[in-house]
Amino acid sequence: MTSGVDLAGQSHQRASVLLRRWLAETHTPVSEGPLRLTVGPLRLGTDVLYRSPTGAHGFGAIHVLDEAGDPAAIADPALLAAACSADARARALPDAPINAAEAGSLVDWVLHALPRHRLDPLPLTDDLVAVARSVSDAAEAQRWLVANVEGRLLPAALGWEGDRAAATTELLTRGPLAVIGLLGRRGVVHEEDLLAELRKRLRGVAEAHPTAGWLVEHWLTSPTLTDLAALNGSDLRYRDGSGQVEVRPVPFEVPNPLWEGAAEAPGVPLPELGDGWSLRPVRVVGDDGGPDVALVHRWMNTEHVAVNWNQAWPREQWRAELAGQLGGQHSLPCVVGRDGRDLGYLELYRVQRDKLARCYPHDPHDLGVHIALGEPDAVGRGLGSALLRAVARGLLEADPACLRVVAEPNVHNGASVGAFGKAGFRRSGEVGLPNKNSALMVFARE
Amino acid sequence: MTSGVDLAGQSHQRASVLLRRWLAETHTPVSEGPLRLTVGPLRLGTDVLYRSPTGAHGFGAIHVLDEAGDPAAIADPALLAAACSADARARALPDAPINAAEAGSLVDWVLHALPRHRLDPLPLTDDLVAVARSVSDAAEAQRWLVANVEGRLLPAALGWEGDRAAATTELLTRGPLAVIGLLGRRGVVHEEDLLAELRKRLRGVAEAHPTAGWLVEHWLTSPTLTDLAALNGSDLRYRDGSGQVEVRPVPFEVPNPLWEGAAEAPGVPLPELGDGWSLRPVRVVGDDGGPDVALVHRWMNTEHVAVNWNQAWPREQWRAELAGQLGGQHSLPCVVGRDGRDLGYLELYRVQRDKLARCYPHDPHDLGVHIALGEPDAVGRGLGSALLRAVARGLLEADPACLRVVAEPNVHNGASVGAFGKAGFRRSGEVGLPNKNSALMVFARE
Numbered sequence: 001m002t003s004g005v006d007l008a009g010q011s012h013q014r015a016s017v018l019l020r021r022w023l024a025e026t027h028t029p030v031s032e033g034p035l036r037l038t039v040g041p042l043r044l045g046t047d048v049l050y051r052s053p054t055g056a057h058g059f060g061a062i063h064v065l066d067e068a069g070d071p072a073a074i075a076d077p078a079l080l081a082a083a084c085s086a087d088a089r090a091r092a093l094p095d096a097p098i099n100a101a102e103a104g105s106l107v108d109w110v111l112h113a114l115p116r117h118r119l120d121p122l123p124l125t126d127d128l129v130a131v132a133r134s135v136s137d138a139a140e141a142q143r144w145l146v147a148n149v150e151g152r153l154l155p156a157a158l159g160w161e162g163d164r165a166a167a168t169t170e171l172l173t174r175g176p177l178a179v180i181g182l183l184g185r186r187g188v189v190h191e192e193d194l195l196a197e198l199r200k201r202l203r204g205v206a207e208a209h210p211t212a213g214w215l216v217e218h219w220l221t222s223p224t225l226t227d228l229a230a231l232n233g234s235d236l237r238y239r240d241g242s243g244q245v246e247v248r249p250v251p252f253e254v255p256n257p258l259w260e261g262a263a264e265a266p267g268v269p270l271p272e273l274g275d276g277w278s279l280r281p282v283r284v285v286g287d288d289g290g291p292d293v294a295l296v297h298r299w300m301n302t303e304h305v306a307v308n309w310n311q312a313w314p315r316e317q318w319r320a321e322l323a324g325q326l327g328g329q330h331s332l333p334c335v336v337g338r339d340g341r342d343l344g345y346l347e348l349y350r351v352q353r354d355k356l357a358r359c360y361p362h363d364p365h366d367l368g369v370h371i372a373l374g375e376p377d378a379v380g381r382g383l384g385s386a387l388l389r390a391v392a393r394g395l396l397e398a399d400p401a402c403l404r405v406v407a408e409p410n411v412h413n414g415a416s417v418g419a420f421g422k423a424g425f426r427r428s429g430e431v432g433l434p435n436k437n438s439a440l441m442v443f444a445r446e
Numbered sequence: 447m448t449s450g451v452d453l454a455g456q457s458h459q460r461a462s463v464l465l466r467r468w469l470a471e472t473h474t475p476v477s478e479g480p481l482r483l484t485v486g487p488l489r490l491g492t493d494v495l496y497r498s499p500t501g502a503h504g505f506g507a508i509h510v511l512d513e514a515g516d517p518a519a520i521a522d523p524a525l526l527a528a529a530c531s532a533d534a535r536a537r538a539l540p541d542a543p544i545n546a547a548e549a550g551s552l553v554d555w556v557l558h559a560l561p562r563h564r565l566d567p568l569p570l571t572d573d574l575v576a577v578a579r580s581v582s583d584a585a586e587a588q589r590w591l592v593a594n595v596e597g598r599l600l601p602a603a604l605g606w607e608g609d610r611a612a613a614t615t616e617l618l619t620r621g622p623l624a625v626i627g628l629l630g631r632r633g634v635v636h637e638e639d640l641l642a643e644l645r646k647r648l649r650g651v652a653e654a655h656p657t658a659g660w661l662v663e664h665w666l667t668s669p670t671l672t673d674l675a676a677l678n679g680s681d682l683r684y685r686d687g688s689g690q691v692e693v694r695p696v697p698f699e700v701p702n703p704l705w706e707g708a709a710e711a712p713g714v715p716l717p718e719l720g721d722g723w724s725l726r727p728v729r730v731v732g733d734d735g736g737p738d739v740a741l742v743h744r745w746m747n748t749e750h751v752a753v754n755w756n757q758a759w760p761r762e763q764w765r766a767e768l769a770g771q772l773g774g775q776h777s778l779p780c781v782v783g784r785d786g787r788d789l790g791y792l793e794l795y796r797v798q799r800d801k802l803a804r805c806y807p808h809d810p811h812d813l814g815v816h817i818a819l820g821e822p823d824a825v826g827r828g829l830g831s832a833l834l835r836a837v838a839r840g841l842l843e844a845d846p847a848c849l850r851v852v853a854e855p856n857v858h859n860g861a862s863v864g865a866f867g868k869a870g871f872r873r874s875g876e877v878g879l880p881n882k883n884s885a886l887m888v889f890a891r892e
């Protein structure tokens with residue numbers, strides 16, 4: 001009979017698996033130390049005791065926080081599963097597969113998994129788990145890694161006939177990268193050392209085997225890699241057609257720990273819009289920020305903007321925000337006008353410096369746009385889509401190295417998704433972010 | 447900050463609350479020692495460390511069992527909530543309120559309760575909780591009880607204008623009986639001593655205050671009392687009309703710990719059915735039980751019977767079962783025939799000796815009936831309802847003290863519920879039993 005201590009440990013392991021997945025699937029950045037987050041109806045708190053470059057983080061006790069922010073209870077696996085399911089369902093559209101009654105929920109998985117001693121909705125294969133448990137020092141880990149690259153990864157990559165995402169998932173993210181993470185969390189290796197070794201081996205493979213190069217080159221140069229999501233995707237299902245519990249995961253992108261970074265992207269250019277539009281960077285002047293800050297503050301506190309931006313802040317906070325943006329290379333805040341009248345607020349940004357960089361395989365020159373038509377009488381007249389088209393064209397013209405302009409409206413904001421579509425942006429997928437599921441909208445250079 | 451040990455204790459307290467409620471609401475008998483049960487998709491195991499006559503049982507660690515019956519994990523409160531909800535939903539009809547999406551589930555309650563430090567979906571009032579926590583010995587408990595009867599229960603009972611169920615819940619089961627249970631589990635009192643004192647005081651009240659007698663008399667003489675269910679009733683809801691989490695309980699009956707038992711009921715009479723029907727007690731003869739045992743065994747292994755009775759046992763097991771019934775006073779197993787041909791199996795039983803005795807305020811002379819038309823060609827021709835009417839009339843005639851004949855078909859068995867209805871039985875409610883929700887069907891003497 002298993003002891004109570006072991007059982008408590010298993011409960012923490014299960015909760016940690018779920019938290020780790022939630023953090024990855026919502027592209028939440030993690031650093032060591034206290035971590036607070038909101039998962040659906042729950043506020044949670046824990047300590048990140050080990051921060052893993054491959055996402056295999058280790059946590060202290062995971063607590064539900066009360067309204068005062070103090071620990072109220074241990075966040076048991078079933079509770080985390082219920083919170084993750086409530087969260088994922090609320091992020092997705094009502095008619096998404098995850099919201100269909102027959103799709104089940106992560107709680108069904110937990111009820112099914114516990115009597116079967118299962119820890120993870122997407123477990124690694126038994127042989128990889130055995131390696132991750134048995135390897136006892138860094139030298140042994142290196143030997144295993146080399147053998148895996150030569151004996152498994154290379155032959156499979158040479159003969160691969162499926163698509164890139166499936167190859168990446170099966171051969172890399174849920175292969176050696178997952179094992180490296182487990183060994184790192186166990187304290188057997190420094191993950192960065194093994195990642196450097198893997199990078200070196202893959203470069204050798206790419207040089208020696210040009211037919212595998214397309215795949216291996218992608219692994220070395222893409223800022224993100226495909227992994228599988230089990231907690232937070234609109235297309236998830238937890239029951240198959242016959243009602244049996246079976247997790248059907250969806251692909252998503254994680255930061256690539258093999259990537260050594262791209263050439264530094266330049267700052268954000270100010271595009272020419274033409275066609276009666278005017279665009280100027282916000283000016284911050286004087287103690288109160290001056291008239292532009294007053295404008296942005298007023299727009300952000302207008303109901304139709306506040307409901308989507310959630311930034312109905314005091315004027316002083318907006319002054320600081322705008323001054324901060326103007327002082328950096330990430331984002332350029334602008335006032336847009338038409339025929340001489342100021343109508344709204346635009347943020348133009350380099351994806352590489354934005355949270356979006358964790359979410360899709362971007363190019364260092366990709367640019368992004370946030371838009372708020374602040375004047376209520378400017379909304380609903382097709383002005384938004386005309387402006388977005390002018391901005392996208394202007395940005396592609398202003399930075400000849402930029403291949404695409406992107407945006408990430410909330411999937412629930414049908415008006416915004418529709419306006420981007422009308423402007424010529426194509427919906428290329430859905431990405432999870434800590435507070436929403438976004439439609440990734442892409443305006444590509446033709 | 448709360449310590450880890452306190453939090454673990456709270457988790458066990460929450461899980462215990464849910465288990466205690468589930469046991470009460472499914473009318474499951476409890477004794478001290480190991481307890482194994484199936485709640486929806488989970489098999490659970492625990493030790494009953496304290497068995498309470500008022501249902502305030504105390505448990506050791508509550509485990510999920512694996513397929514081999516060994517502990518696989520601690521059954522956390524959220525997991526128990528998920529299992530109880532799955533169980534309650536499966537017991538109820540698809541169109542029952544508990545199966546409506548907008549009704550929410552017990553998991554919603556847990557997600558809502560934990561950050562608010564709530565332990566119980568139906569908490570006692572703060573003053574009663576304070577009493578249950580602060581009273582430190584038996585003498586103090588007796589003084590409190592007397593004060594409660596004189597100062598609270600009696601004035602409220604004298605002026606009560608609502609119905610009996612509401613009065614019982616508010617003044618008794620969720621009043622002094624609940625406090626007695628909490629003090630018993632704390633080890634401060636012997637519950638039986640306080641129950642004896644309460645009984646004595648209530649007798650005094652009934653004599654001194656004839657206007658409260660109708661209510662107090664019921665409390666002293668009914669085999670069951672009304673309490674509130676929060677986990678297992680078809681009419682439960684966990685969200686109100688606006689979607690806010692709010693448990694809407696349903697009334698149900700619990701065994702009355704004040705009841706001193708009724709006069710011993712006689713054995714089960716063999717009724718005359720008339721109208722071409724014949725009825726004889728099963729005969730068990732010889733090592734293999736003889737022809738009647740062979741008949742019952744064959745019928746029970748016929749698909750249309752097995753699916754409802756779940757007793758497709760080997761012949762030897764049926765021989766033992768039937769011999770056991772014939773040797774006791776609880777139940778009379780019979781073969782029923784028509785026009786000379788054996789058609790099916792009947793069990794006639796005294797409710798007072800059956801599990802049904804825990805579920806509704808029965809009279810000691812109440813009789814119950816289980817029926818299986820074993821011959822497939824006897825089904826679907828209205829024979830069942832004709833037989834049930836003949837049995838009910840025959841039983842009322844055979845025992846002039848019997849006021850009603852009852853049955854408890856599964857609410858999902860529409861054909862059976864319909865046949866009882868057609869025979870003149872009235873559906874008087876729904877009762878939870880460990881493996882099903884039953885429609886309580888009553889054929890009353892006119």
